[in-house]
Amino acid sequence: xxxxxxxxxxxxxxxxxxxxxxxxxxxxxxxxxxxxxxxxxxxxxxxxxxxxxxxxxxxxxxxxxxxxxxxxxxxxxxxxxxxxxxxxxxxxxxxxxxxxxxxxxxxxxxxxxxxxxxxxxxxxxxxxxxxxxxxxxxxxxxxxxxxxxxxxxxxxxxxxxxxxxxxxxxxxxxxxxxxxxxxxxxxxxxxxxxxxxxxxxxxxxxxxxxxxxxxxxxxxxxxxxxxxxxxxxxxxxxxxxxxxxxxxxxxxxxxxxxxxxxxxxxxxxxxxxxxxxxxxxxxxxxxxxxxxxxxxxxxxxxxxxxxxxxxxxxxxxxxxxxxxxxxxxxxxxxxxxxxxxxxxxxxxxxxxxxxxxxxxxxxxxxxxxxxxxxxxxxxxxxxxxxxxxxxxxxxxxxxxxxxxxxxxxxxxxxxxxxxxxxxxxxxxxxxxxxxxxxxxxxxxxxxxxxxxxxxxxxxxxxxxxxxxxxxxxxxxxxxxxxxxxxxxxxxxxxxxxxxxxxxx
Numbered sequence: 001x002x003x004x005x006x007x008x009x010x011x012x013x014x015x016x017x018x019x020x021x022x023x024x025x026x027x028x029x030x031x032x033x034x035x036x037x038x039x040x041x042x043x044x045x046x047x048x049x050x051x052x053x054x055x056x057x058x059x060x061x062x063x064x065x066x067x068x069x070x071x072x073x074x075x076x077x078x079x080x081x082x083x084x085x086x087x088x089x090x091x092x093x094x095x096x097x098x099x100x101x102x103x104x105x106x107x108x109x110x111x112x113x114x115x116x117x118x119x120x121x122x123x124x125x126x127x128x129x130x131x132x133x134x135x136x137x138x139x140x141x142x143x144x145x146x147x148x149x150x151x152x153x154x155x156x157x158x159x160x161x162x163x164x165x166x167x168x169x170x171x172x173x174x175x176x177x178x179x180x181x182x183x184x185x186x187x188x189x190x191x192x193x194x195x196x197x198x199x200x201x202x203x204x205x206x207x208x209x210x211x212x213x214x215x216x217x218x219x220x221x222x223x224x225x226x227x228x229x230x231x232x233x234x235x236x237x238x239x240x241x242x243x244x245x246x247x248x249x250x251x252x253x254x255x256x257x258x259x260x261x262x263x264x265x266x267x268x269x270x271x272x273x274x275x276x277x278x279x280x281x282x283x284x285x286x287x288x289x290x291x292x293x294x295x296x297x298x299x300x301x302x303x304x305x306x307x308x309x310x311x312x313x314x315x316x317x318x319x320x321x322x323x324x325x326x327x328x329x330x331x332x333x334x335x336x337x338x339x340x341x342x343x344x345x346x347x348x349x350x351x352x353x354x355x356x357x358x359x360x361x362x363x364x365x366x367x368x369x370x371x372x373x374x375x376x377x378x379x380x381x382x383x384x385x386x387x388x389x390x391x392x393x394x395x396x397x398x399x400x401x402x403x404x405x406x407x408x409x410x411x412x413x414x415x416x417x418x419x420x421x422x423x424x425x426x427x428x429x430x431x432x433x434x435x436x437x438x439x440x441x442x443x444x445x446x447x448x449x450x451x452x453x454x455x456x457x458x459x460x461x462x463x464x465x466x467x468x469x470x471x472x473x474x475x476x477x478x479x480x481x482x483x484x485x486x487x488x489x490x491x492x493x494x495x496x497x498x499x500x501x502x503x504x
Contacts, residue, residue: 044155089117119145180244338364346424351434361395421452
């Protein structure tokens, strides 16, 4: 009974987390955020300029040339020039372009691109200024880019918080209703609730043929039936209606379209929801415009690009994090008996087994699950415990901040894993060929790509997510993969690690 209670709490937290993430992404796509974002960014550039001046003064002991404040103000690139360079980079990269589905990760990726571009422009302008005889501080130019990156990241969160406050006071969300009933209408409503396209789900409008409520429809979510469409539009302030077309008769659909047109409400017609493991593509064949559903898979070119990116990033991170890795290894060695690393057999691309590396976080001899199998809080092929009695004190801290995963950078370097991808599952949890008879489609999709250190469900809720949502996010990642998606996930990962939410 206690185990069931824990699972219900976990699922409730996962739903709240999913709604919170959808709310954040919705705010990122809102008009408020699009207005505040450039204002906060401008303030961040100005702050970066002054912060770089005083940082250079503070670092005087580390430079051969000691500069006074007035001297540095004279030889630093002028503030107005830096602002113009930033504006040029922002325009070139279309930093403030709008569109549905803008997320925190996308926003941070755009900031990274624009800061790098602005830094490059500053270096180039400084070089030509020196050629023409103007004297600029080289150290200022080198320090400005990282300082600007930090302040820009902070400005995005500042704009986000202000947008939240304004949105709560003066909401601008698109209120959407679904005309239809049954499982397809419920699935559509769930996608609206968890989308990042600036919409909020208002409720269902039932067809006339729906004589009684579906058992899964809550009475409070019913706005009425199609005969009461005009009343529902006024009462719920609807701006868009999505019609599950197969639920309506032709004359009923025509009547709904007429009422919506008269009242200025957008009508979207849907004839079915595509499978999650397929890519939608519009093409022209035989003189016709066709909507095609193609299987989700990586091309050879995409695999080469992704592998090159993995090798470069994992090599750099292993060098930069070497002191931290050594310190963690020392802590593990002096606080508990046993090896520093925990090695297990996991399932990789194609269902092949490989040796998976982690910092050891459990007491030696207690890795067997049999003694705690009854405490498992997850379904499917996931085994998780919030308060695992086998974990050491140091291991609990490592798990909290996901530091136990760092040795997997070696797995990435040697080609067993990728930086971003579905998490590798223990071989003992799957069939001997690395597949799953119970979840065949999901297992087959996962086996098409290398597993990753981080992935979509790591930045969308981690272990708080129910198994079915983990499955869906794995398939979504494979379907929608791009290098920019990997960048977005990598930029969001440190933020998720700092919160520690869903890590256990």
